[in-house]
Amino acid sequence: MTxxxxxxxxxxxxxxxxNQSLLRNDGMLDLERMPQGIQVFAAFIDKKNIKCTPMNYCIGLIEKYHDEIxxxxxxxxxxxxxxxAERVIRDGGRGSMLSIEGGEALEGNIAALDMYYRLGVxxxxxxxxxxxxLADGITEERGGGLTAFGRETVARMNELGIIADVSHLSERGFWDVMEVTSKPVAASHSNAKELCPHRRNLTDEQIAALIKNRGFIGINFCPAFLDKTLADLDMRGKDYAAHISADMSGAELVxxxxxxxxxxxxxxxxGLGSDFDGxxxxxxxxxxxxxxxGLIEKIRTHISPDAAERVSHGNFMRFLSEAGI
Ligand SMILES: [Zn+2]
Known part of the structure; x- marks a missing residue:
């Protein structure tokens, strides 16, 4: 079994x-449908869409995660x-890992990083x-890199055993992280810019740097990050979702x-970084x-059984072991 x-x-x-449950919901992922393996669950903070401070919001999300698990x-x-993680994979169970999407959850406080580690992040x-x-995200036009606090945070993440994830980060921030980190890093949900020129995707140079770093790249299933035409619509602020036709195969693009x-x-x-529900x-x-x-089966037949093994879980597990988690 895969x-x-x-x-x-x-x-x-x-x-x-x-206010729905993890066991069964009407979104893209729940435990009744989840296959055997490991899911990383992000506490996602969109600071322009919340009514409290980022840390305050993040604590609510983390409590929801623990309650559901x-x-x-x-x-x-x-x-x-x-x-x-190794035990879950060996026994054919289901495992969860907690992540935070948006370093504003620290509110500039390095002690918050240690606290989040204790909470399982x-x-x-x-x-x-x-x-x-910490840094500028990819939509900030000035494209700033890591701040002094960002550098301190990445170094402390390396010490604690928290993986630094460069998806969404400005390009300059990406290169700063590669310079600062002593551990492999992840681009947890980003694709190849050469195939799909969306700002959220990775250049060949970034991919080469992640390979050298022994890092991880999770393929994102977002239509606008897979398909060139949809990316172009999204980058021009158009509703790309309205242009997804029923006969397009996402699996082939992946x-x-x-x-x-x-x-x-x-x-x-x-590996995989589905971005389900995101x-x-x-x-x-x-x-x-x-x-x-079904996607893994397609990878098996279209590329190879070895590729299916690596992309489904082998590379993620290799990465976790080398990232010092
Ligand atoms: Zn994201």
Whole structure:
């Protein structure tokens, strides 16, 4: 049976806002549909859309996560280390890992980082699209890199065993992280810019740097990050979701991004970062977590059984073991 590790979804934020359950909900991911393997759940903070401070909001999300994992302890167990994750993969169970998407959750306080570690956070996406105390996100025109606090945070994350995630980060911020980090880093949900020129995707140079760093790249299922035409619409502020046609195959696009990254030498780095519940619109064959097994089957037949093994979980596990979690 295939084991599937997915480095990013926004399900916790969605069910927190809608007051739904992790066991069963009307979104893209729930425990009744989730395959065997490990899901990274992000506490996602969009600071322009919340009515309290980022830390205040983040604590609400983390409490929701723990409450749901505890209620469903017969179906899923929390992974706090590589050893925990390895056990889940070996036994064919389901595991969760907690991440934060948006370093504004620290509110510029390095002690908050240690506190989040104690709460189980093992990955932090340093920025969302905007600037925060750590760095600029990808939509900030000035494109600033890591601040002094951002550098201090990445160094402390390395010490604690929290993975630095560069998805959403400005390009300059990306290169600053590569310079500061002593550990492999993740681009948990980003694709290849060469195939799909969206600002959220990675250049060939960034992919090469992540390979050299022994990092991880999770392929994002967002239609606008996979398909060139949809990316162009999104970048021009148009509603790309209205242009997704039923006959478009998301799986084929995912495979093309995997093959492209493999051709650059990322055979040990590429995995999955679905972004379930985090994007508007979806290809019908990638519309929810119940489609994961079908995607892996397609990777098996279109690329190779070895590629399916690596992309589904092998590379994620290799990365966790080397990232010092
Ligand atoms: Zn995201």
């Amino acid at each position: 084991r599937i590790c997915d480095a990013h979804c926004d399900t916790i934020s969605r069910i927190y806002e809608k 505890e209620k469903n302890s017969e179906r899923i167990s929390e992974c706090l280390s590589y050893t925990d 093992r990955l932090i996406t340093l920025t969302w699209n905007y600037a925060n105390e 495979i093309s991004h995997i093959e492209y990254m493999f051709s650059l030498g990322a055979e040990e780095n590429v 994007v508007s619109g979806a290809f019908s064959d990638l519309g929810g977590v119940e489609k994961m097994n």
